[in-house]
Amino acid sequence: MESRRFVRRLVVGAVALAVTAGAVPSAVAAGNDHGGSTGVMRVVGAGGGTLGPEWGPAFAGDPVRFEIDGRATDPLHPSGTFHVVHRKPDGKLLAEFSGPITSLKAVDEVAVVTGVIDSADHPGLPREMIGKNISLTVYDGGRQDRISWIWGFFDAPVSLLQGTAPTFPLTEGGFQVHGTGHAAKASGTTVAVKAAGDGTTVAALLGDATLRFQFAARVPAGGNPTEVQGDFHFVDRRGSGVDVEGRIDCLVAGGPVAVATGVVTASNDPAKVGKPVSFSLKDGRIDRLGWIWGFAADAPQIVDCQSVVPSYAPRWGGLAVR
Incomplete structure (x- = not known):
């Protein structure tokens, strides 16, 4: 039931989803080679936007901004940092936090980055942040980048290499994702989706x-x-x-x-x-x-x-x- 509450909060915007910590070896398909990666994976950039009405009266209209500078050849041994700023519409700081990246996996234009907070200033959010884990999913869409997040300081456990779908569209800035990928030929889509309203x-x-x-x-x-x-x-x-x-x-x-x-x-x-x-x-x-x-x-x-x-x-x- 607790995880279901996290999902509903993702929809209304109070907090993202939760998953437990731990490495994910053979249970996880992490690449075409099912676990390994070749080449350097990189996520770099900064961007943000304004939270919409779906985030509820507590957060709707708040500007948020994300910065990521990370790279890895081994997803579980990356280098780099993240930085997040959340303000109120009048410019007052709600929370600002940053820290080192703890895992990074990127394939094509999609990446999941996890990290741990080692510096925080959060006058508008009475939560313990130092030492808490976070997860960011980034989609490098060219003209329309997207991001999503999981905050450990909202009691959401964060797992290495895992995230959710990038639901938040950026309205300023953007990210470059350089992922590994072994291009395989898809011989044509055999899926038909019939639109049925929203x-x-x-x-x-x-x-x-x-x-x-x-x-x-x-x-x-x-x-x-x-x-x-x-x-x-x-x-x-x-x-x-x-x-x-x-x-x-x-x-x-x-x-x-x-x-x-x-x-x-x-x-x-x-x-x-x-x-x-x-x-x-x-x-x-x-x-x-x-x-x-x-x-x-x-x-x-x-x-x-x-x-x-x-x-x-x-x-x-x-x-x-x-």
């Missing part, structure tokens, strides 16, 4: 010779991320033999990036039934998918609408985020 719709049918993923979920207009209807089916024939299907319990999208969590309802391995799963999806020039298996021995705890950077590129099929 709301969030994500659909996917993609894979390669040994992997197949099917996904369809929708949040109706006015609904929060946990008011989703949808399901998934994942088959991996590369040695793990994973064949799982189930329902989607949470879905949030920002621009072309979506994050979803769910639970296994059927599998070729009965021990997997009832276990949570997490997915990330990117609808782009190269569609990408990421996942966390909650049934793996080394899996982190999965919390609603949290996942890793989408990294796996299909050989066929595609996906759509609306």
Whole structure:
């Protein structure tokens, strides 16, 4: 129930979603090589905007600004810093905090950066900040960059390498994301999404010779991320033999990036039934998918609408985020 409250607060803007801390090795698909990266990943820039009415009377109209300067060849051993400033409309400081980056994963134009606060000034926010973890998801969209955040000082545990969908569009400044990526040919999108008014719709049918993923979920207009209807089916024939299907319990999208969590309802391995799963999806020039298996021995705890950077590129099929 606590994680569901965090999701609802994401919608109204009081605080972002939560996930538990810890590294995420074989339980997580972190790249096409399923864990490794090649080359230097970089996130640099500064930008911000004004919080809208969905953030409620406490924060609507507040200007916020983010600065990130980080790089990594190993996602769990990055270098760099982050800096966040949140003011009131009259210019008074609500909170300002900064610190070192603790993990950084970037693929194509999407990145997740985590860090720990070591300096803070927060006259308008009576919270303990020093030593708290944060997570930032960045989408380098060219003319329309996006960001999202998870604040540990709102009692939201932050996990290395994990974030949510970049729901906040920047209106000034921007970020450059230089991510790793092994361009795979998608032979054409086989997904059709029928618009049905407002709301969030994500659909996917993609894979390669040994992997197949099917996904369809929708949040109706006015609904929060946990008011989703949808399901998934994942088959991996590369040695793990994973064949799982189930329902989607949470879905949030920002621009072309979506994050979803769910639970296994059927599998070729009965021990997997009832276990949570997490997915990330990117609808782009190269569609990408990421996942966390909650049934793996080394899996982190999965919390609603949290996942890793989408990294796996299909050989066929595609996906759509609306």
